[in-house]
Amino acid sequence: MNRPAGTGNGAALRNDTNPRPERSAAPFCVNRPGDGAGWRVPGPTPSARPEADAWSCPTRDARIGCAPPLPGKTTAVPGAEDRRRAGAATEAEKRSVVSDPQAPGGERLLLVSTNYAPEQAGIGPYATQLAEHWAAERDAEVHVLAGLPHYPAWRVDPAYRGRWRLVDERAGVLVHRRRHYVPARQSAVRRAAYEGSILGHGLLAPPRIARPDAVVAQVPSLAGGLLAARLARRHGVPFVPIVQDLMGAAAAQSGIAGGGRVAALASGVERRMLAGATLVGVIHESFRERVRALGVPAERVRLVPNWSHVTPPTRPRAHTRARLGWPPGQTVLLHSGNMGLKQGLDVLIDAARLAPELRVVLMGDGSCRAQLAERAASLPNVDLLPPADEAEFPEILAAADALLVTQRASVLDMSVPSKLTSYFVAARPVIASVAGNGGTAQELRRSAGGRLVPPEDPAALVAAARELVADPVEADAIGARGAAYAATHLSRAAGLTRISALLDEALAAHAPARVRTARPALPPRGAPA
Structure with missing residues (x-):
């Protein structure tokens, strides 16, 4: 799930509400309103004083400039790191130089x-x-x-x-x-x-x-x-x-x-x-x-x-499956990412209705999530999960038996889902319910990392899943080919x-x-x- 900015990722926040000069000779200051609940700056908590006392900026950062304090608010005094960075500015920055x-x-x-x-x-x-x-x-x-x-x-x-x-x-x-x-x-x-x-x-x-x-x-x-x-x-x-x-x-x-x-x-x-x-x-x-x-x-x-912007999984699949409540003998089909119109995710709800032995998991969020949840309310074999955080994401992908890409039949070449590169890294077979002449289908054929089925065809999707379940050795080999393709080309x-x-x-x-x-x-x- 999304992390609040400024927590655990080295992010520092600056209020940019007021206009600032592009190249200002004013001191370097960071304007942080005193009522900015939820914002935390890594490191020691800066002291805050009333506006009349706090606006003291002996140094500057010429790239950022200086913002005046908001009326009636408190302003944080620049810390040591701000002063260190700002104090390094010299007259050289004011001169024009020839730069390669x-x-x-x-x-x-x-x-x-x-x-x-x-x-x-x-x-x-x-x-x-x-x-x-x-x-x-x-x-x-x-x-x-x-x-x-x-x-x-x-x-x-x-x-x-x-x-x-x-x-x-x-x-x-x-x-x-x-x-x-x-x-x-x-x-x-x-x-x-x-x-x-x-x-x-x-x-x-x-x-x-x-x-x-x-x-x-x-x-x-x-x-x-x-x-x-x-x-x-x-x-x-x-x-x-x-x-x-x-x-x-x-x-x-x-x-x-x-x-x-x-x-x-x-x-x-x-x-x-x-x-x-x-x-x-x-x-x-x-x-x-x-x-x-x-x-x-x-x-x-x-x-x-x-x-592939994710790291390969490192934990045993059984450990992650147990934590998620997925029984060892159950086949889990996982779709991760945006739940929007172009994904055509209704095909997964229909597939779950056709094959009650399959567990269909939709992990993510999007504009169609509420409608999908309503359609799946009567199906015990459909789960909707929130987006996973960065550390858990590859582990959850690897714990599934197959990973799903779906697109509406009308979607031909307008996009290649970014999830596909992450799927390959997870080393699980991909089932792609997409148009056969689009970029996603081309990538799947090139990688040999999955099965291609017609879009908006739940019966074909179920048949592909059952084929993989019937031959787990081949399913693992398909997943390994996807991982090898990602390592070599992505x-x-x-x-x-x-x-x-x-x-x-x-x-x-x-x-x-x-x-x-x-x-x-x-x-x-x-x-x-």
Whole structure:
């Protein structure tokens, strides 16, 4: 389950409600309202004083600036770590220098991704690992423009409710969060309002940072791609979208209410957004033709597959099954992830009704969860579990007998479920109830890690499950092939290296070197404050 930001993950929170200068000579201060219940900053609790006494900032961090205190609130005095970091700023940061954009330690990168940690499903983990990789391996100054954590529940994480703007510091990355509308149920109108609120708040309050070297976007959301394109144009730097999904195709294929009316409009916006890209990354071959159809020349499209973002399981399967209440002799079919329209999860409820000896487990959250729970209320062999936390997730996957991917019959090539890479790592056979000519089917055939059945066909799904139960040795071999495929082709290191190569190519194509404001040099950790 989602963790509140700032607890147990090295995150520090800054209130970003008030505007701040991009490059301020003001002291470095962190404005934390005294009534911010639920927010905790790692380390010693900072003392709080009345506003008149507390606003004392002898040092600064030129990247973040200084926010005035809120009227009537208390403000935390900067701690030793703040003073240490801020005190390292020198006159050198004010000078313009020639910087090789490919030289480690000389980069300032902006990633635009509506989804980010602490979200543990969908695009969020990929965006998080990418940004943290840049900060650690490239020694870059990394900023992320993100929304408030809300996926897959489609409810704002309680720890972030009531926040309009804030900066969340996680693993060396500054995450600039902007509040937006989150629809509890999906329709074309609600989705448009969701995207519009992301776009509007991002345009109204873009991150207050110095000029980045490049802007990278995770697409979707569509609004995030538009924001990234605009920011890249504003700064005159490369724009690199990574296409995880296409909203036009999604609207047409997902079955969302009113989707047919907005598909053409969304595709038109995508066409315009992608036209300004320096290079375009796609996560699967099935996206190449779609992107080309939107006007992107083939020579500007690069393949950057997603990777397995979970660790392999380590505990005995029997231990996890016993803890979950799954008897040794019962066959457990598990679906994990978003419970939305395009997943077509009704087929699993129908399969459970056809085969009472099978236990069907739906783990996750989403806009269709309530309807699924209502349909399954009379079925004792259907369980709905909340999303698992990061440590438990791979163990629960490995404890199942087979792992399920389902999509509506209308879903052809608009997306490749991110859950598939995690399933392979769990070393259990996959049963995919999807269209035979889409990206998911292609990936399953390539890996030889599962069985493919027609979409929205519960009888075929039950037959595949019974076939695996009848031959447990073959089932284990299928799972092992999936794990081997993930280790060979879907490693985190390989995936991150591909995207870094894409970024380097875009930087080199845009300009070999340019002049920008240098970021401040910081002393080593542990240096005296």
